Amino acid sequence: MTILNYTQQGSGKNILLIHGLLGSLENLNMVAKGLKDNYCVTSVDVRNHGNSFQKNAMDYAELAQDIITLLDHLNIDHCALLGHSMGGKIAMQVALDFPKRVSQLIIADISPVQYPAHHQKILEGLKAIDLKSISSRKDADNQLATYVKEQGVRQFLLRNLTSDDNHWQFKCHLDNIIHCYPQIMASYEGQSQFSGPTLFIKGGDSNYILPEHREKIITLFPKSSAKIIQGAGHWLHAEKTNVFNKIVNDFLNKNDNSPVHD
Numbered sequence: 001m002t003i004l005n006y007t008q009q010g011s012g013k014n015i016l017l018i019h020g021l022l023g024s025l026e027n028l029n030m031v032a033k034g035l036k037d038n039y040c041v042t043s044v045d046v047r048n049h050g051n052s053f054q055k056n057a058m059d060y061a062e063l064a065q066d067i068i069t070l071l072d073h074l075n076i077d078h079c080a081l082l083g084h085s086m087g088g089k090i091a092m093q094v095a096l097d098f099p100k101r102v103s104q105l106i107i108a109d110i111s112p113v114q115y116p117a118h119h120q121k122i123l124e125g126l127k128a129i130d131l132k133s134i135s136s137r138k139d140a141d142n143q144l145a146t147y148v149k150e151q152g153v154r155q156f157l158l159r160n161l162t163s164d165d166n167h168w169q170f171k172c173h174l175d176n177i178i179h180c181y182p183q184i185m186a187s188y189e190g191q192s193q194f195s196g197p198t199l200f201i202k203g204g205d206s207n208y209i210l211p212e213h214r215e216k217i218i219t220l221f222p223k224s225s226a227k228i229i230q231g232a233g234h235w236l237h238a239e240k241t242n243v244f245n246k247i248v249n250d251f252l253n254k255n256d257n258s259p260v261h262d
Contacts, residue, residue, distance in 0.1 A: 035252075
């Protein structure tokens with residue numbers, strides 16, 4: 001049995017946090033800090049990311065099973081789930097496939113729909129970095145800048161770089177991620193529903209959750225509600241951390257005694 005890499009902090013009822021594409025459990029640290037006083041917060045590295053195992057398959061049914069395997073390992077019968085972007089799609093899949101394991105569901109800036117490929121330049125740029133020629137993250141940043149103009153995005157991506165005696169390598173498995181990219185962009189196509197309390201949080205400046213997604217969201221998650229954080233983009237939890245954490249805590253407190261769902 002292969003277990004995802006994870007960290008835990010705090011105590012109380014359980015909530016599990018799932019990061020997005022090319023991220024790691026560190027991406028949701030500020031969210032975890034906002035929850036740990038009242039909850040036992042488990043943060044995970046998704047397969048092929050961070051320090052988790054590597055496997056050349058990333059369909060959402062398998063990614064959801066990774067979460068369930070970890071919950072079994074930790075003897076967590078059910079918990080709240082919070083996922084951002086790809087992590088939100090994984091969280092939705094867990095809730096739809098294993099509804100009894102999910103007490104509350106929080107989805108940050110993603111819908112259960114097919115997205116057009118839009119990370120090609122990022123993936124091409126990361127593959128183009130000559131790891132043997134760099135001696136610092138600054139060197140890598142200079143190479144990546146040809147492909148990715150936004151400095152903040154480059155800084156996020158380059159968190160994947162690690163050095164051992166100045167031998168640089170990626171923690172994430174780029175080749176597996178590139179091969180599995182069509183799976184990561186895929187829509188949920190099943191017939192299940194999750195009838196538990198569900199919250200979608202949208203960045204006001206982001207186009208990941210659109211009006212035309214509403215019908216599918218309501219069909220799959222009939223008890224879902226939505227919040228919009230104005231002035232935030234796709235990285236809403238990093239851009240507006242205090243607002244994001246308040247929305248999350250208010251939702252969890254409101255639904256704290258929700259029954260486990262069939």
